[in-house]
Amino acid sequence: NAGVTQTPKFQVLKTGQSMTLQCAQDMNHNSMYWYRQDPGMGLRLIYYSASEGTTDKGEVPNGYNVSRLNKREFSLRLESAAPSQTSVYFCASSWGLLGTEAFFGQGTRLTVV
Amino acid sequence: EDQVTQSPEALRLQEGESSSLNCSYTVSGLRGLFWYRQDPGKGPEFLFTLYSAGEEKEKERLKATLTKKESFLHITAPKPEDSATYLCAVTYNQGGKLIFGQGTELSVKP
Numbered sequence: 001n002a003g004v005t006q007t008p009k010f011q012v013l014k015t016g017q018s019m020t021l022q023c024a025q026d027m028n029h030n031s032m033y034w035y036r037q038d039p040g041m042g043l044r045l046i047y048y049s050a051s052e053g054t055t056d057k058g059e060v061p062n063g064y065n066v067s068r069l070n071k072r073e074f075s076l077r078l079e080s081a082a083p084s085q086t087s088v089y090f091c092a093s094s095w096g097l098l099g100t101e102a103f104f105g106q107g108t109r110l111t112v113v
Numbered sequence: 114e115d116q117v118t119q120s121p122e123a124l125r126l127q128e129g130e131s132s133s134l135n136c137s138y139t140v141s142g143l144r145g146l147f148w149y150r151q152d153p154g155k156g157p158e159f160l161f162t163l164y165s166a167g168e169e170k171e172k173e174r175l176k177a178t179l180t181k182k183e184s185f186l187h188i189t190a191p192k193p194e195d196s197a198t199y200l201c202a203v204t205y206n207q208g209g210k211l212i213f214g215q216g217t218e219l220s221v222k223p
Contacts, residue, residue, distance in 0.1 A: 033210070042200075042213050042214060043200070045211070048210050059212075090156055090157070092211075094211070097211075098144040098145065098205075099145040099162075100162075100204075101147050101162050102147075102211050104149075104158075105156050107154075107156050
């Protein structure tokens with residue numbers, strides 16, 4: 001039982017390049033999330049998906065897009081990477097949005113040069 | 114503004130020295146308060162969920178409590194392996210998703 005799996009674990013991009021971060025969960029959860037974590041800023045929500053077929057913006061959505069491919073998978077795309085997007089990205093999933101705990105992946109450390 | 118604030122930012126303890134971490138929240142319609150532990154280079158690991166004022170949860174040396182405005186994570190006789198960053202998060206009616214505090218970095222020295 002893997003839980004939440006993120007790929008890749010590490011990535012270096014040049015400014016302007018694009019990439020997609022992949023996330024899959026095997027817990028049959030309805031809701032999925034993408035967060036970024038920066039020193040001194042805590043975990044900030046980028047986008048979330050309450051259920052299959054829906055996505056909504058979080059606190060810091062600019063420069064990102066997401067796709068809820070199916071119930072298991074939720075991807076995050078950077079169309080034109082900027083140095084300000086250098087961060088650690090975490091995917092998480094939960095049964096629902098309210099009142100249920102979320103389980104996190106191991107993170108993707110992204111550096112944009 | 115709806116927010117979650119944790120204090121202190123960093124806490125250094127000697128092994129066996131009990132203490133508490135604080136998480137205060139200013140949201141209406143709390144639907145759940147969550148505590149997580151995060152080790153360096155890893156994702157947050159779920160510890161506890163609290164739903165209503167007066168509720169308490171325990172796990173080994175950790176005890177979480179909840180009031181109408183804040184939650185405490187009490188650490189009794191900590192050990193070096195308890196060193197980590199502890200994160201607090203909430204879901205609430207108007208927010209609709211999980212928001213986090215900044216975290217408390219705990220260091221326990223032998």
